[in-house]
Amino acid sequence: MSISTSFPPTGLTGAAQFPHRHLTGISGLQPHEIAFLLDEAEQWVDLNRRASKHDDRLAGLTLINAFFENSTRTLLSFEIAGKRLGADVVNMHAAQSSVKKGETLIDTAMTLNAMRADIIVIRHSSSGAVQLIADKVDCPVLNAGDGWHEHPTQALLDALTIRRRKGRIANLRVAICGDLLHSRVARSNILALTALAAEVRVIAPPTLMPPAIERMGVTPFTDFDAGIEGADVVMMLRLQNERMAGGFIPSPREYHALYGLTAERLERAAPDALVMHPGPMNRGIEIDSNVADDPVRSAITEQVEMGVAVRMACLDVLTRRRRGVEGWA
């Protein structure tokens, strides 16, 4: 007997391609499992561009979007993804301030479980909250963002956008810029892009740089111009309003002066550099309009499009066992 050393693993079929019950984060995924989800998403990109955008594979299944934190875009994206696959989609907006958070969270999880949801998509303001719920329910759970921890479908849609535009991810230089400290988007992207062998740089003011971030396999820069040098992808992060008032940065004006993506700054990146932003954008603060709207370089609207496709892929894959799909049950 010999032990196979081929990597990535080849010839995997069925559930061996993605042997996870939940998607709580990119952490814990193997590179080939990330690539599998991206491959799966491609068919949905095609479907979504057709006039008739419907598939019935999730017919009869109940998808609950449990959002404990406000969201418009992500919720909409999951709702559309679920509907296009034929699921019964229910959105639950749980106002977080009104009740004692903790008990409500577990109780809510038990309630959703008792209602026999077939897949639950959760957003919550506390890091680790989605894992907590995943441990308590019988159905697959998909993390739509937990605190500063992870936002895996955002990382997948970003990877898909990059892969389609650049033809690959390996060995690309990706600069992630802005409020890294409070960003789940950044954490998931760092995990996904480093797993797929990109060179990842992170650029942030010292007050918004997570401690020991280099331990995640990235190179930190506080100087934007140095960090963006030769970047193939420039990924900007949103600066939350509540961080602008002096607690972490002196002012939006100074932030723009040092860390805003202007056309001039973008000149230091690779000539064909891709500009990305998870939205919603603060135009004129972290990114200038002429950059964001650049029809050639900006991939921002494409990211939104890929978001629906990636979420369809995740919903499909995570429910295969439940649906008795051959090789997955």
Add this chain to the structure above:
Amino acid sequence: MNNASTREGKMANSLRAVVNGADGQAVLMRGDTIEAVGAIDIPADTAVIDAKGALIAPGIVDLGVFAIDKPAFRAGGIVRAALMPDQSRPLDDPGLIQRAADSGKPDLWVHPIAAATRGLAGLDLAEFATMRDSGALAVATGRDWIADSGVMHRVLAYAAPLGLTVIVHAEDRGLTGNAVATAGETATRLGLASAPAVAEAMAIARDLALVEQTGAAIHFRQVTTAAGFALVRAAKARGLPVTCGITPAHLYLSDNAVSDFRTFARLSPPLRAESDRQAALAALADGTIDILCSGHDPRGPEDKRLPFADAAPGMAGAETLLALGLGLVRDDHISLPRLFEMLAANPARILGLETGIIAAGAPADLILVEPDTPWRIDTARMAARAGNTPFDGMPVQGRVALMIKGGQPIG
């Protein structure tokens, strides 16, 4: 009346001895006091307890628990518990102190620690002297640091002539803010608000400067970082009246114990980097650390089955303290006599109690320890009010076979 007083009179003079057949050592107790120790002749009318090879050790004096939890203390060999002032009503009033002091009777000594400031708000001095007269043996800042240096200066100055040690939580709150973890790779990966470990050294440095000013005795309830130990070590070398403690958690675990958002590993101060854990073991070995305490803080699911940042810090440590302490002996970090100095003699001395030792004239508070008995720490099978231990599943050795308080076996 008559009968009762006769019975008490008998008890006061009754003789009891714990004898270890293996080495012939014995502890003879008259009433609630140790009368003689060693290879002694046992008088004829003595009730003899056969130690059956168990180690005869002083009852544990646990400095700084957050709840009175008798089953856990009994299982852990804790005869005396010094209760932190952080109660539903902070212990800032003589009546509350008195009530707390009475709450352990008859099988546990409870020594309440007075709040340093009214309501533990960190603003106005509480009535230390009156509370001392009601039974408070020390003063504490509580779970929190006192941020205002002026207030802290007055707390230390006022406590000094009263002979009360000020027990301090050492974390600079400006740095810790809403942090729930130590800054580092784990906190960053998990997306948890974190504070640099130096928050501890900053708090210790300020408080030591105020100790130099006031001459008050200070006890840092938990020191957990290399920089913190360096400051305490240097202060001791200068002769300052400073002591410090630690719980087994910071000696056994580093911050990667929170890697899967385990709220049982959410502690205050938070678990530290591995290098700080190594520094703690070094400080244990060189005598910088005076006390090993449980920090007992039982927390049920309503406080712990929550997202990490929303969960309350703290662990149920009482019944694992001794076994984990014996593990430190087994791993050659400390000697057995030194372990019991840290578990009994030193905390007693800080509280001004002449106990924690096995010697003629000391209170007859003893435990019989089977040091090699193996067991497994199991969160579901704890004697404590709640099973929030970060050591769930860990195999340990050492059980308390019998506890004797005031000369009486506690059943």
